[in-house]
Amino acid sequence: MTRTIGARAALVLLAVAAASCSRRPEPDGPWRSVLLVTVDTLRADRLGAYGHDRDTSPALDALAARGARFDRALVPTPRTTQSLASLLTGRDPLRHGVRLLSQSLDDASETVAERFRDAGYRTGAFVVVPFFTPALGPQGLDQGFESFDTFDDRRGFARDARAEEVADAAIRWIDERGDEPWFLWVHLRDPHAPYWNHPGDAAEGCGLADALTPDYSGPWNAYFHYWAVRPNGRPAGGALTKAHQDRKGRLKFGHDRLSDADVERAIALYDGEIRYTDHHFGRMLAALETRGRADDTVVVLTADHGESLGEHDFWFDHGEFLYDPSLRVPLVVHAPTKAPTVVEGQVGTIDVAPTLLDLFGLAPFASADGRSFAAALDGAPFPGRSLFAESGEPLMAEHNPRFAPADGAAFVPPSDPNDRLRAAALTDRRKLILDPRAAPGSEWELYAIADDPRELADLATDPASLEPLARPRAMLEKIAAEDTTLGPTDLTDEALKRLHEQGYLLGKK
Ligand SMILES: [Zn+2]
CATH class of the missing domain: 3.40.720.10 (Alkaline Phosphatase, subunit A)
Incomplete structure (x- = not known):
């Protein structure tokens, strides 16, 4: 200036x-x-x-x-x-x-x-x-x-x-x-x-x-x-x-x-x-x-x-x-x-x-x-802000407990590529996670990050803890309900092979 x-x-x-x-x-x-x-x-x-x-x-x-x-x-x-x-x-x-x-x-x-x-x-x-x-x-x-x-x-x-x-x-x-x-x-x-x-x-x-x-003697x-x-x-x-x-x-x-x-x-x-x-x-x-x-x-x-x-x-x-x-x-x-x-x-x-x-x-x-x-x-004072996050596409879903079938049922691969976790990370260091595949009543997880940085205590097991979170819950539910398709994928055979070699798609052919 x-x-x-x-x-x-x-x-x-x-x-x-x-x-x-x-x-x-x-x-x-x-x-x-x-x-x-x-x-x-x-x-x-x-x-x-x-x-x-x-x-x-x-x-x-x-x-x-x-x-x-x-x-x-x-x-x-x-x-x-x-x-x-x-x-x-x-x-x-x-x-x-x-x-x-x-x-x-x-x-x-x-x-x-x-x-x-x-x-x-x-x-x-x-x-x-x-x-x-x-x-x-x-x-x-x-x-x-x-x-x-x-x-x-x-x-x-x-x-x-x-x-x-x-x-x-x-x-x-x-x-x-x-x-x-x-x-x-x-x-x-x-x-x-x-x-x-x-x-x-x-x-x-x-x-x-x-x-x-210094004393390690295994394969790694x-x-x-x-x-x-x-x-x-x-x-x-x-x-x-x-x-x-x-x-x-x-x-x-x-x-x-x-x-x-x-x-x-x-x-x-x-x-x-x-x-x-x-x-x-x-x-x-x-x-x-x-x-x-x-x-x-x-x-x-x-x-x-x-x-x-x-x-x-x-x-x-x-x-x-x-x-x-x-x-x-x-x-x-x-x-x-x-x-x-x-x-x-x-x-x-x-x-x-x-x-x-x-x-x-x-x-x-x-x-x-x-x-x-x-x-x-x-x-300057900086209070922090809410953020949104989503998980990646599921890889090796047959081993992921999120996709585990009920006892005795055959594994059904997730057919919707949009089938993934979503989270709202809230400014007071709470994290709210929506799992669209979970059974009704257990689709939410809630962690008080400031008190529980290792995310060990899922507060959502008490439904009362979710009541003050109507807005972020509605936002995550809206995204999960509306956004059911992905854009066109650029996944060529060559790219598939490359991802496979890198270990990302070990579960797919
Ligand atoms: Zn990376």
Whole structure:
């Protein structure tokens, strides 16, 4: 806002001379760029800044100490494509229309990258989602990005690239931009299964899992992946069989159990992946520092969803349920010159894009479910807000107790792809969940998150507890009743095969 009249006039003239050069709006601070980092499958409470007692996240902890840490940030759905589409558009899945892992974001959607690109920022993305296929590409998530690297192999399939390679590529991209303002999105995926071991030097982000389980002698030395299946998605020495999928399903949904030592090892490997990812996140932050860009770059770190590590008998996966291990993610925003703060009020990752537009003085989305939390970065009182969430499409439903037949009855696969859980996460930290398949009288769950963070006591067993919640109940019932179809799916044979290889569709052929 201190621009001189002369400079403003010159900019107007430039805009007339070259219509494609639009005048860049003024940010609300001395910021010229955005580094948005998302980490796949990263639940909040495995990070030091969120109270974990293991040293998993020194780089993020240091950033959180300098910036704003949002204590309770939730994703609108615990699956990758749908959640990332929400992050980039500020809309719930029901409204942007990506309801399956394999669906693409419509071209008509407005994305945060389009806004920054149109305002004259250089835009780039480095995104690790290994079920992207040549036919579907990045499923519409690339809208607004001048470059969008998915680390493809020679056949054009996206690879499961490690954080070190991704961080190297991102730092090269920053170098190539020189002094230009930019918007860079980096999506790292290391904490997603398979959980790889990273033996080696702690100074390189390695060695944590072995340090935590020094005496481990079971099968999960190198990695942990869907119990009996190798990291490439295939069992040793053959094709996937019904026996493999049954073993996976029975363990995933708690019908069978791993030994205590195997569980401890798997969780140590998950924590080790976080430590490894944090190291390379820290390298990106250090690169900004050494290039003199740390003081003019807004850095955001969050996740597409968390991971259930056995809570509610759901093991080493996400997507099926709406409990906090899958919905609650880290959200740290460092906007240089803003004082450090911790924001207790509930926010959604759908709020991130509207906030970035607000901070940089860009026009808000014409239609968004998210809203800016920029005022909270200044320490303004922030009461938190209600959010909506839905589970992903059911996978391996025959093993999911939610779909279990009554005693003696044959299993009937869910025929309606809309058949999923929905939740209203209420501002005073209550969570209300509607299960459309449950028997009448037991379709609701209610948890007082503030008093019961592990969601152990279902208050809905007392019908009186539901009486004050008439409005959110009516909203969830309305959505469940009306929204019975999904949009056209982009599920090609190639995409099906890819999801199958990644372990998502182990139960389907
Ligand atoms: Zn994901």
